[in-house]
Amino acid sequence: MSVFPDTDTWGAPIQPHEVLDAAESMGRRLVEEHEAAMNAALRERNHLAAWLAALHPSVLAPAPDAGDGWYRLFLRAGGWQFTWPIQPGDLLLFDHVQRVPAGDARARWDGHTTAQKYLRIRTHTAVLGLDGDSSA
Numbered sequence: 042m043s044v045f046p047d048t049d050t051w052g053a054p055i056q057p058h059e060v061l062d063a064a065e066s067m068g069r070r071l072v073e074e075h076e077a078a079m080n081a082a083l084r085e086r087n088h089l090a091a092w093l094a095a096l097h098p099s100v101l102a103p104a105p106d107a108g109d110g111w112y113r114l115f116l117r118a119g120g121w122q123f124t125w126p127i128q129p130g131d132l133l134l135f136d137h138v139q140r141v142p143a144g145d146a147r148a149r150w151d152g153h154t155t156a157q158k159y160l161r162i163r164t165h166t167a168v169l170g171l172d173g174d175s176s177a
Contacts, residue, residue: 083128090114090125091134100141101127102148114138115148119165122151123158 048054093099097118104113110129115122127135141148153161 087131121161
């Protein structure tokens, strides 16, 4: 006995191409939902990165390795470099940030990994919290 029924809920025979079409449609829908969720998460992150870029020295440089029209934000805080790829649709959030060519000295990656970036963020956050003023 097959694990797949031979008929639909109305008793009509199920054709293999109908099963494949339904699976492909479901797969496309899941990919679209995933892409929408990722874009929303990136947009949220980019709002925060744009805010940080207003508070710290930063530049944007083309990032062709990230995709067509993408830029990379190079930000300096606490003596460290932080970088984030910025998708084309979010570049308007960074109108206040100077754009420089990829070879600009301010847009040279220092070799940090994502894990190192996160450690730098946690360390800098802890240092900023040492002043004891929690009223802000």
